[in-house]
Amino acid sequence: MKTIVGATTLALALANVKFVKAQVVPAYDSGSYFHGRCRDQDALWFSGFWTLLDGRTQQEALDACFETFGNSVEAFSWEPSYNSFTCYFPRKDYQRLSALPLPVGWASENRDETTGPVARGSEDLFGATCYAFRLPSQCSARVLAVVDSTFATRYPLASLRKAVTAVQSAAFTALKMPFSKDVNFGILELERTAIDWRVQLDSPTANVPGDLVSEFFTLALELNSGNRAYGTKFPPVFKGVANKLASSEVPSFMLLFTDGQILKPQNVNNYVRLKAEMIERLGSTAPRLICIRLFETENTPFLDAVCDSTYSVDDFPDADDYYNNIFYNSAYDQDRAVANALAQEMCGANIGNGDR
Numbered sequence: 331m332k333t334i335v336g337a338t339t340l341a342l343a344l345a346n347v348k349f350v351k352a353q354v355v356p357a358y359d360s361g362s363y364f365h366g367r368c369r370d371q372d373a374l375w376f377s378g379f380w381t382l383l384d385g386r387t388q389q390e391a392l393d394a395c396f397e398t399f400g401n402s403v404e405a406f407s408w409e410p411s412y413n414s415f416t417c418y419f420p421r422k423d424y425q426r427l428s429a430l431p432l433p434v435g436w437a438s439e440n441r442d443e444t445t446g447p448v449a450r451g452s453e454d455l456f457g458a459t460c461y462a463f464r465l466p467s468q469c470s471a472r473v474l475a476v477v478d479s480t481f482a483t484r485y486p487l488a489s490l491r492k493a494v495t496a497v498q499s500a501a502f503t504a505l506k507m508p509f510s511k512d513v514n515f516g517i518l519e520l521e522r523t524a525i526d527w528r529v530q531l532d533s534p535t536a537n538v539p540g541d542l543v544s545e546f547f548t549l550a551l552e553l554n555s556g557n558r559a560y561g562t563k564f565p566p567v568f569k570g571v572a573n574k575l576a577s578s579e580v581p582s583f584m585l586l587f588t589d590g591q592i593l594k595p596q597n598v599n600n601y602v603r604l605k606a607e608m609i610e611r612l613g614s615t616a617p618r619l620i621c622i623r624l625f626e627t628e629n630t631p632f633l634d635a636v637c638d639s640t641y642s643v644d645d646f647p648d649a650d651d652y653y654n655n656i657f658y659n660s661a662y663d664q665d666r667a668v669a670n671a672l673a674q675e676m677c678g679a680n681i682g683n684g685d686r
Contacts, residue, residue: 355396358388358406359511361463364451365504365539368405368418368460371449374442376404376418379427381436383413388461391415398433404464405448408540411457418448451539453505456547459540467510469677470580472531474571474617475500475515478562478588478624479553480522493553496587496624501546502662502669503585508677509539512580517545518571522593523563531574563593564632568604575617582617583676586637590623590630598631605636620675622668639675641668 368376379399386394388408395403395417402423407416419427421444428438448462477500481492504515516531528549535541567584575582592598609616621637623629633640643649646667 356463358392362465363461363509366452367455368448370444370446374444377424377441378416378418379436380416405462409458457540457544468508470512472582473515476518478520497550502665504542506669568608576612576615584617587622589625590633
């Protein structure tokens with residue numbers, strides 16, 4: 331029996347590694363990963379060496395890091411927007427390697443004096459993903475950002491600006507979320523009386539934070555004067571959408587970015603019924619509905635009726651005193667604070683990406 335168990339354990343372990351010229355290479359998605367450039371707990375950038383993708387997959391890129399530089403590789407960033415990838419190292423290992431002749435086809439990237447392992451990603455290096463394969467997974471979840479993109483304003487430009495703000499707020503959540511192979515993050519645009527799946531929950535994009543943030547950017551560019559409307563119709567959220575999101579394997583969360591203005595305010599009790607039916611139908615697999623209240627200073631009757639928890643930028647008036655403006659544009663500090671609070675509710679209070 332011990333032999334069988336031992337063989338099974340070994341087989342499972344070997345499934346997550348690959349051997350490249352005597353180097354043991356982990357699966358690229360075997361740990362945590364984040365949007366952007368790899369950083370330590372003090373938000374300092376790692377130094378490394380980069381080269382062109384040349385058609386490589388993520389795993390082939392990591393294989394190349396190990397084959398070229400050995401097993402001191404700390405993490406790597408996948409940068410399809412720049413047709414490149416970067417291998418990162420602890421500071422001492424980078425200094426040792428940088429004293430050697432640079433391998434053909436590679437360039438060095440000398441950054442900050444990092445003092446610890448990879449702990450988070452960054453907002454720069456747009457569309458890139460930091461794969462910290464040595465950092466244990468910090469989250470398992472199915473997440474759906476439901477972005478209300480229609481707003482009641484007197485003039486179309488004002489509604490367009492509000493729609494862009496809604497998308498921006500949702501994008502920050504993807505920027506701050508600690509991903510793993512057990513995290514799927516979809517995007518659903520909620521129009522006045524229709525829904526538009528921008529990223530399906532089980533698509534490859536839903537598990538790559540760099541690609542996901544790029545999709546939010548594309549959505550923001552496609553908004554127009556048609557985003558002006560008097561209220562939104564929400565029933566699909568509690569029916570087919572909730573059914574797709576529900577999971578018996580990992581917690582599921584629906585993030586509703588909205589001002590809470592529904593098409594027919596007098597019908598708020600219908601949503602109370604729809605929420606109750608959703609819970610009865612899905613039981614313990616029903617998604618937790620987290621609302622991010624936009625523009626309104628208080629909850630609307632709709633938000634009070636359906637939300638399991640509610641966040642607003644108004645909850646973080648001192649955010650601009652907390653975030654380090656060397657790294658950030660302070661105009662968005664409250665959005666960052668909301669995004670970090672959301673990540674902590676979904677993944678736990680001790681996530682590494684939740685400080686800044």
